[in-house]
Amino acid sequence: MLDHDVIIIGAGFAGLYQLYRLRQAGFDARVIEAGDDVGGTWYWNRYPGARCDIESVEYSYSFDPELEQEWDWSERYAAQPEILAYAQHVAQRYDLRKDITFSTRVEKLDWDEDATRWTVTTDDGQSRTAAHVIAATGCLSKPSRPRFEGIDDFAGLVYWTSNWPHEGVDLAGKKVAVIGTGSSGLQTITAIAPIVGELTVFQRTPSFAVPAHNGPNERLARVRPHYQAYREASRMTRLGFQCDDGTGFLAETDPAEAAAELSRRWDIGGLCYNSGFRDILTDANANEVAAEYVRSRIREKVEDPELAEKLSPRTYPIASKRMCVDTGYFEVYNQDNVSLVDINEEPIHRITSTGIVAGGIERECDVIIMATGFDAMTGALGAMEIRNGDRTLRQKWAHGPRTYLGLMSEGFPNLFTITGPQSPSVLSNMMTSIEYHVDWITGALKHLREQGLNRMEAALDAEDNWVNTTNDAADLTLMPQAASWYMGANIPGKQRVFMPFTGGVGTYKQICDGIAVAHYHGFELS
Numbered sequence: 194m195l196d197h198d199v200i201i202i203g204a205g206f207a208g209l210y211q212l213y214r215l216r217q218a219g220f221d222a223r224v225i226e227a228g229d230d231v232g233g234t235w236y237w238n239r240y241p242g243a244r245c246d247i248e249s250v251e252y253s254y255s256f257d258p259e260l261e262q263e264w265d266w267s268e269r270y271a272a273q274p275e276i277l278a279y280a281q282h283v284a285q286r287y288d289l290r291k292d293i294t295f296s297t298r299v300e301k302l303d304w305d306e307d308a309t310r311w312t313v314t315t316d317d318g319q320s321r322t323a324a325h326v327i328a329a330t331g332c333l334s335k336p337s338r339p340r341f342e343g344i345d346d347f348a349g350l351v352y353w354t355s356n357w358p359h360e361g362v363d364l365a366g367k368k369v370a371v372i373g374t375g376s377s378g379l380q381t382i383t384a385i386a387p388i389v390g391e392l393t394v395f396q397r398t399p400s401f402a403v404p405a406h407n408g409p410n411e412r413l414a415r416v417r418p419h420y421q422a423y424r425e426a427s428r429m430t431r432l433g434f435q436c437d438d439g440t441g442f443l444a445e446t447d448p449a450e451a452a453a454e455l456s457r458r459w460d461i462g463g464l465c466y467n468s469g470f471r472d473i474l475t476d477a478n479a480n481e482v483a484a485e486y487v488r489s490r491i492r493e494k495v496e497d498p499e500l501a502e503k504l505s506p507r508t509y510p511i512a513s514k515r516m517c518v519d520t521g522y523f524e525v526y527n528q529d530n531v532s533l534v535d536i537n538e539e540p541i542h543r544i545t546s547t548g549i550v551a552g553g554i555e556r557e558c559d560v561i562i563m564a565t566g567f568d569a570m571t572g573a574l575g576a577m578e579i580r581n582g583d584r585t586l587r588q589k590w591a592h593g594p595r596t597y598l599g600l601m602s603e604g605f606p607n608l609f610t611i612t613g614p615q616s617p618s619v620l621s622n623m624m625t626s627i628e629y630h631v632d633w634i635t636g637a638l639k640h641l642r643e644q645g646l647n648r649m650e651a652a653l654d655a656e657d658n659w660v661n662t663t664n665d666a667a668d669l670t671l672m673p674q675a676a677s678w679y680m681g682a683n684i685p686g687k688q689r690v691f692m693p694f695t696g697g698v699g700t701y702k703q704i705c706d707g708i709a710v711a712h713y714h715g716f717e718l719s
């Protein structure tokens with residue numbers, strides 16, 4: 194006798210929607226969540242300035258037209274409190290919390306081939322059984338926590354953007370150091386610069402950032418009357434949101450025209466900046482034109498030319514690392530109380546009781562904010578011991594993740610991943626990708642039930658082909674050239690392999706739809 198048909202791990206947007214769909218389809222499902230409420234990313238990452246960089250018209254669920262019509266997003270880009278309120282509303286509206294076990298972390302999954310079931314062991318010592326497990330554990334949910342020498346000696350306070358105190362932090366007038374200038378770092382720095390006494394930013398790699406031009410959400414009213422058709426179109430795009438993709442090649446465009454188009458996109462703001470031309474991600478020269486345009490805008494914003502140069506990315510192609518969307522980030526460096534330490538020139542040696550020593554100089558601070566990112570895509574899966582006999586997923590993925598469609602991995606039957614590695618995942622509007630995976634997985638489970646089957650596993654040859662396909666697709670682009678978290682390069686010792694599928698959301702959907710129609714070709718069903 195099984196405890197549940199399905200156990201879902203994680204109560205972020207993926208786990209919540211998966212629970213809703215499975216319940217609707219008549220499955221008995223239970224969610225296990227480490228946090229004490231729903232929301233995932235938006236539950237944990239409460240740092241000042243935390244905000245979505247996909248427009249709220251697109252970054253929301255599409256599964257219920259009534260929800261879509263009723264929920265109002267106040268801004269073009271929603272801030273973390275509003276997104277968290279939305280997740281909480283969804284949980285309440287569909288009465289999801291009754292099937293979620295909170296404050297409980299899954300530590301171990303054990304596959305029993307004879308009984309065709311998983312045993313799921315949690316940190317409270319309990320075990321539950323289920324026919325299927327769905328890991329909705331998140332791509333950016335396992336923080337990367339580099340150990341700085343001397344951190345325990347620090348007499349001030351240390352905070353992590355990825356686990357910000359719920360009660361907030363009073364930074365007014367304080368001497369604050371921020372380590373890290375990725376998306377979370379940029380947002381934090383911009384938000385706190387006006388209120389802190391002194392701000393010292395420690396930067397390893399500067400980020401490309403385009404302006405958000407945030408404001409009231411005027412687009413929502415225009416989209417609402419035909420929202421479902423709008424969503425359908427978004428599902429077929431490359432990025433899972435609509436960008437007015439250019440059809441020309443930058444390399445073949447007159448330089449003045451190219452500059453005008455980049456400038457037009459800059460003025461619109463947001464992540465569609467790179468979608469003006471088809472070759473920005475494949476042609477190094479075209480990429481450099483788009484990159485240099487951003488650098489020229491940084492030089493306009495930052496008064497000190499030397500500082501502007503330090504803030505200008507030069508070591509990797511634009512968009513090969515996660516692009517940032519900013520609201521006055523670069524201008525912050527014109528403030529007298531803000532300084533930048535380039536840790537390539539002045540490496541961090543250690544932390545003392547009173548500050549951070551870099552390049553032989555101690556910068557005093559009362560508070561250190563770590564914006565050091567995540568063990569992306571595989572971190573949360575690798576944190577669990579996922580075992581089938583003497584094989585573990587951790588061992589199998591030691592040289593990089595191996596999946597079929599980013600949905601399953603051979604040797605680990607009845608275990609699905611939502612937005613797993615080798616699916617478009619973090620290269621997309623995650624809401625589009627989450628909904629797609631949930632619907633696909635739900636369809637597969639219904640198919641098994643209808644056929645009287647109870648076991649599904651990725652076939653090894655299909656998996657090998659998909660791994661090659663995703664690697665080949667990535668190698669056609671400039672993306673693997675950056676030492677990015679997409680490559681696992683931010684985690685010491687992690688195998689460098691480009692993890693997400695670069696072929697685009699629409700193409701991926703067509704592939705996966707076709708595979709389901711073809712009786713789940715490449716999966717073994719029994």
Ligand code: FAD
Binds near residue numbers: 206234331377621623
């Ligand atoms: P998560 O929201 O990460 O939820 C996973 C949940 O699983 C977590 O609550 C975690 O506690 C739980 N969990 C993990 N392991 C275990 C375990 N072993 N046991 C129990 N529970 C476990 N995406 C975009 O598309 N656009 C954006 O602008 C954007 N901005 C982002 C900004 C930040 C700061 C971060 C961190 C991410 C951002 N993302 C963005 C990605 C974001 O993660 C997704 O959009 C989305 O929220 C992911 O939902 P999820 O449910 O898949 O995962």
